[in-house]
Amino acid sequence: MSKLFRAVIMGPPGSGKGTISERIAHSFGLKHLSSGDFVRENIAAKTEAGVLAKTYIKKGLLVPDHVMTRLLLPRLEEMTKCSWLLDGFPRTLAQAEALNSACDLDVAINLNIPLETLKERLQHRWMHPPSGRVYNMYFNPPRVQGKDDITGEPLIQQEDDRPEALVARLRHYKDVAKPVIDFYKAKSILYTFSDTETDRIWPNISTLLSTKIPTIQSDARCASTH
Ligand SMILES: Nc1ncnc2c1ncn2[C@@H]1O[C@H](COP(=O)(O)OP(=O)(O)OP(=O)(O)O)[C@@H](O)[C@H]1O
């Protein structure tokens, strides 16, 4: 019998969560929900949680768990008819526990990418902040250098993607993510993929999801956010 499918994708900055999420959304018809996009939407709309979140992001910090869950869980509750893939949440054990109280997950995808690869990728990552679209000057360059493909607006390099900020950021990720990984391992839903190339990881993820999502109800095939 077909049912709704719920997954999360985890990995350090630059591990390919956004890139792989787009492929999953496209191939399997899941809705791609990005916590970063939710945060940016809330900042733009000046919601109470958005105003609070902005003060942390400006300092290069993670948004505190209670603000993040307040911003995100109501959005998930609206998606009762959609199969979805959540990218960027949970990042802490408290977030994983809050999500666990709200819904049952089928799969947690964990991307395990070597540090040198992450540094190399993020140095060349450029972003279109209003949409969250990301480019890499070598892997998926924009059609016109420095401009977003859809709007033609300028791309920026995020402050914390610069080499000086990266090592500390990646170390912090490891510390915070470990308990989340252990949490999903204990639930037997953790699938870890290790490689230096998204194109080599993708076939394995695709095979996994083909076995886990035999049939998605046609009305549960929700469009991607992008
Ligand atoms: N689950 C979360 N918990 C806390 N803060 C979050 C969470 N998701 C997003 N944020 C905040 O929003 C910002 C933007 O998130 P987003 O995932 O787009 O970018 P990022 O931190 O550059 O991640 P990555 O490099 O892994 O893509 C983060 O830097 C963080 O401050």
Ligand SMILES: Nc1nc2c(ncn2[C@H]2C[C@H](O)[C@@H](COP(=O)(O)OP(=O)(O)O)O2)c(=O)[nH]1
């Ligand atoms: N060279 C190379 N670059 C890659 C590969 N997969 C993704 N990228 C690029 C796209 C982005 O510019 C950057 C980080 O990817 P992302 O999808 O934004 O990662 P994440 O921060 O959402 O986890 O690396 C890949 O396999 N090789």
